[in-house]
Amino acid sequence: xxxxILYGPRDIxxxxxxxxxxxAPTDAIIRLSATCVCGSDLWPYRGLNDVKEPxxxxxxxxxxxxxxxxxxxxxxxxxxxxxxxxxxxxxxxxCKFGFQSSCEKREFMTGAQAPLARVPLADGSLVATAEIxxxxxxxxxxAVSDVFGTGWYAADxxxxxxxxxxxxxxxxxxxxxxxxxxxxxxxxxxxxxxxHKTRQDLAxxxxxxDIVTERGDAGVAQIKxxxxxxxxxxxxxxxxxxxxxxxxxxxxxxxxxxxxVGVPHGxxxxxxMLFFAQKNMMGGPxxxxxxxxxxxxxxxxxxxxxxxxxxxxxxIADVAEGYRAMDERxxxxxxxxx
Ligand SMILES: [Zn+2]
Numbered sequence: 001x002x003x004x005i006l007y008g009p010r011d012i013x014x015x016x017x018x019x020x021x022x023x024a025p026t027d028a029i030i031r032l033s034a035t036c037v038c039g040s041d042l043w044p045y046r047g048l049n050d051v052k053e054p055x056x057x058x059x060x061x062x063x064x065x066x067x068x069x070x071x072x073x074x075x076x077x078x079x080x081x082x083x084x085x086x087x088x089x090x091x092x093x094x095c096k097f098g099f100q101s102s103c104e105k106r107e108f109m110t111g112a113q114a115p116l117a118r119v120p121l122a123d124g125s126l127v128a129t130a131e132i133x134x135x136x137x138x139x140x141x142x143a144v145s146d147v148f149g150t151g152w153y154a155a156d157x158x159x160x161x162x163x164x165x166x167x168x169x170x171x172x173x174x175x176x177x178x179x180x181x182x183x184x185x186x187x188x189x190x191x192x193x194x195x196h197k198t199r200q201d202l203a204x205x206x207x208x209x210d211i212v213t214e215r216g217d218a219g220v221a222q223i224k225x226x227x228x229x230x231x232x233x234x235x236x237x238x239x240x241x242x243x244x245x246x247x248x249x250x251x252x253x254x255x256x257x258x259x260x261v262g263v264p265h266g267x268x269x270x271x272x273m274l275f276f277a278q279k280n281m282m283g284g285p286x287x288x289x290x291x292x293x294x295x296x297x298x299x300x301x302x303x304x305x306x307x308x309x310x311x312x313x314x315x316i317a318d319v320a321e322g323y324r325a326m327d328e329r330x331x332x333x334x335x336x337x338x
Pocket of ligand 1: 095
């Protein structure tokens with residue numbers, strides 16, 4: 001089969017590799033129904049993370065189980081499954097506490113931008129549907145695997161409640177999914193910070209009530225002015241840069257909460273500043289497995305449509321164009337069809 005390999009900055013190839021096989025008895029092999037390019041794939045693509053050797057790309061996935069290892073009991077060949085990008089056993093103390101993304105056996109999914117992929121820790125990572133879902137729900141089910149699961153975690157970590165005032169920093173795919181999540185959780189006001197018309201439109205469609213185009217101190221001033229000088233109850237930080245992180249902190253009211261899911265790059269905090277700020281901060285890689293059953297049900301019941309975040313659909317052989325389009329911000333998120 002052919003699969004997606006990153007060789008170095010902006011060097012994505014779709015090339016012949018051997019098909020994955022069961023390595024550990026806890027593995028499953030799945031045939032991908034769809035996969036996609038993640039914003040985090042752009043870090044090594046842009047050369048911001050070192051690529052020491054060719055990397056098999058792709059960690060967002062759903063599809064049909066082809067084969068399972070001898071120890072796998074919860075899924076079987078022929079079932080449609082969605083899995084978390086963080087692989088977990090779902091039985092250790094951290095998993096039981098709802099933090100499967102800190103599982104004692106944690107691994108990160110790779111190699112999913114391909115027709116077939118090996119999923120380690122299949123019992124703990126995969127959730128099967130009762131029936132094969134209709135084709136039109138595949139993009140939304142795929143979104144649960146990471147981008148929507150991560151947006152949901154941002155809202156959960158920011159303690160969004162019915163009636164909350166929420167600010168979403170970042171208008172990438174995760175930020176937009178954060179808007180949808182806050183809406184689903186009953187937020188009263190959702191302010192999306194975005195400068196791009198197509199992303200603003202999608203944010204409004206997903207439930208944003210206001211758009212703020214200013215950034216940095218001007219953006220914070222705007223949020224303060226909109227909230228009577230108070231700040232927001234919950235802020236979702238979905239970028240991971242210094243400016244966005246401080247924008248998120250400064251938009252939050254004392255006692256309020258920040259859910260930060262953008263992987264921080266070059267962000268440092270001063271202890272005394274944090275002490276006097278009095279704000280809750282929770283973030284990290286999303287424990288998608290905690291939310292997977294509920295979010296899959298919301299999709300299967302057609303209550304939400306996170307798959308709308310995919311504004312570019314390509315045959316997987318054109319994966320390099322998917323990376324280019326996202327890198328150049330011509331696309332919010334590229335869906336790849338094997
Ligand atoms: Zn675990």
